Amino acid sequence: PPRACDNYWEEFKHCVSWGNGFHHYYTYGTVPSCQQWKNDYNDCREWEERRSAEAKEALLKSERDRVAEQGNFTPVWELRKEPPGDWHLPLNQEKPQDS
């Protein structure tokens, strides 16, 4: 499975915790929905212990949905293809800094 099964359970417990609910409500104005983590945990165990094909599919779909949701925005800036060329240059080759 993409994650260790216990991870899903820990995410579920964290999701339903008071602290997380507070932050979620403050940020989004809604209570968080946590059931999916629990479902994922159960599917993960089914997959590992009983090699259930349905559980595997359900879990993979759930994770793919998660990934898709995260990519759902237009970036504000253009991503680089390579890291900045001057990142590793030694300091005395850089432009002089203000003190």
Next chain:
Amino acid sequence: MFTSQFKCEIMLKLAMQTSPYAKLLLSAMNSSGCKVIRDRHFACEDCDGSVSGGFDVASSQIVLCQNNIHQQSHMNRVVTHELIHAFDHCRAHVDWFNNLRHLACSEECVRGRALRSILAVRKISAEEAQKIVDEVFDSCSNDHAPFGRIPHGSKDAEFAYRDHESRDRYNTNL
């Protein structure tokens, strides 16, 4: 007597070793081709005013204001904050000086704090700043890189760090 520079160096080391936010950012930067070397990319200095630190794009260096950081928790926050700027600089073409949208995005995406940061850094009117922050808010607040989530507390940060370390397993299994 411990000089403020010495204390700053110690707190910096501790932040890099123990803060899950910092550790995740360091690891993400490493993967992005911007490996962070403490002696090269961090500098403890005395600063004017009450500023805690800054990211100097020209020298690719994070400045920590040793005269203004006195507690480890503060150091952890400053290191994390500046590493986020460095990370954004590493992965994107951020126009720090001319593009206020970029600046708004790289500052914390809680509206109020982004607003105050922009006003502090650039002399523009409050309405202009508010307008910019509103425009970029939806886009920026969905960009959780490299955390994968909004880390409200250290538990979030620990989970984010764990996910980041296991990302190979995650990606191959999808």
